[in-house]
Amino acid sequence: MGHNTDKLIIAGRKFSSRLIIGTGKYTTYAQNADALTASGAEIVTVAVRRVNLTNPDEPLLVDFIDPTKTVYLPNTAGCFTGEDAVRTLRLAREAGGWDLVKLEVLSDPKHLYPDMEETMRAAKLLIADGFEVMVYCSDDPVFARKLEDLGCAAIMPLGAPIGSGLGIQNPVNIRLIVEQTSVPVIVDAGVGTASDAAIAMELGCDGVLMNTAIAEAKDPILMAGAMKHAVIAGRQAYLAGRMPRKKYADPSSPLAGLI
Amino acid sequence: MQLIINGDTYTDLKVGMNVLELLSHLSLPMAKVAVERNKEIVPKSGYASVVLQDGDVLEIITFIGGG
Numbered sequence: 001m002g003h004n005t006d007k008l009i010i011a012g013r014k015f016s017s018r019l020i021i022g023t024g025k026y027t028t029y030a031q032n033a034d035a036l037t038a039s040g041a042e043i044v045t046v047a048v049r050r051v052n053l054t055n056p057d058e059p060l061l062v063d064f065i066d067p068t069k070t071v072y073l074p075n076t077a078g079c080f081t082g083e084d085a086v087r088t089l090r091l092a093r094e095a096g097g098w099d100l101v102k103l104e105v106l107s108d109p110k111h112l113y114p115d116m117e118e119t120m121r122a123a124k125l126l127i128a129d130g131f132e133v134m135v136y137c138s139d140d141p142v143f144a145r146k147l148e149d150l151g152c153a154a155i156m157p158l159g160a161p162i163g164s165g166l167g168i169q170n171p172v173n174i175r176l177i178v179e180q181t182s183v184p185v186i187v188d189a190g191v192g193t194a195s196d197a198a199i200a201m202e203l204g205c206d207g208v209l210m211n212t213a214i215a216e217a218k219d220p221i222l223m224a225g226a227m228k229h230a231v232i233a234g235r236q237a238y239l240a241g242r243m244p245r246k247k248y249a250d251p252s253s254p255l256a257g258l259i
Numbered sequence: 260m261q262l263i264i265n266g267d268t269y270t271d272l273k274v275g276m277n278v279l280e281l282l283s284h285l286s287l288p289m290a291k292v293a294v295e296r297n298k299e300i301v302p303k304s305g306y307a308s309v310v311l312q313d314g315d316v317l318e319i320i321t322f323i324g325g326g
Contacts (some may be wrong), residue, residue, distance in 0.1 A: 061322050
């Protein structure tokens, strides 16, 4: 498969980049916009919050990252019930007109693991309301299957706890989810550096979503570029098919014809 | 009249104000926000026709950075 024809397709929308980046934790929205350019990402996650009424001149994200050029993926961060998630995303849909959304229903602030029971319930409510749901979930293949069966547009298991940068902790489960899933599988959370993103892609994931790994790098713009290349490298390595692992050395230069 | 907007009470608002007038009063750009009134979304097409009532509870949201 050629690089140019290898598209990520989510709910019928085609994307050339398999990297999705967050817009949190950056020093400024301007830095965020520069990181976006360097990353080549076509989708950004965004949060839905009350406007600041005491300072209406406060800079707005939309003034730095143009929602007509970059796909905004509104999230449900901070929602702890299905009803909260539906309420938040209905407002997002009215504000921006988008039905592609990221569902995340979290539990304990210490590990930010998804509450899968509530995530399932929220996914049902959102899908019934016409949303295309990209769902943050645990790396449990059983729940991943259930979410796919509900009609989620993408399954997004965590690689490690949100913001931890620990890398892909359970490659066995990620691969099991990749193998069984027919909608895109996107590792969401846990990536710390470029090799983590490449590992996710080499496992056969369709994409990687990250925020902190770029935003909290010493040089976020440089790291955004590194992540762009890592995702492409990992994808191409997956498509190319790695060589088999061997127990012993195998010389690259022929032994025949030695002087 | 009195409205509760994003959790704060506003008491100095003109009776009969519609959503469009409120956004203008608050210096908010209509295209970049969404409005919920008493837990129901006000579609942008209804901003000029929805007249606010004393005691209404409004949420006005926008997009901010998030993961």
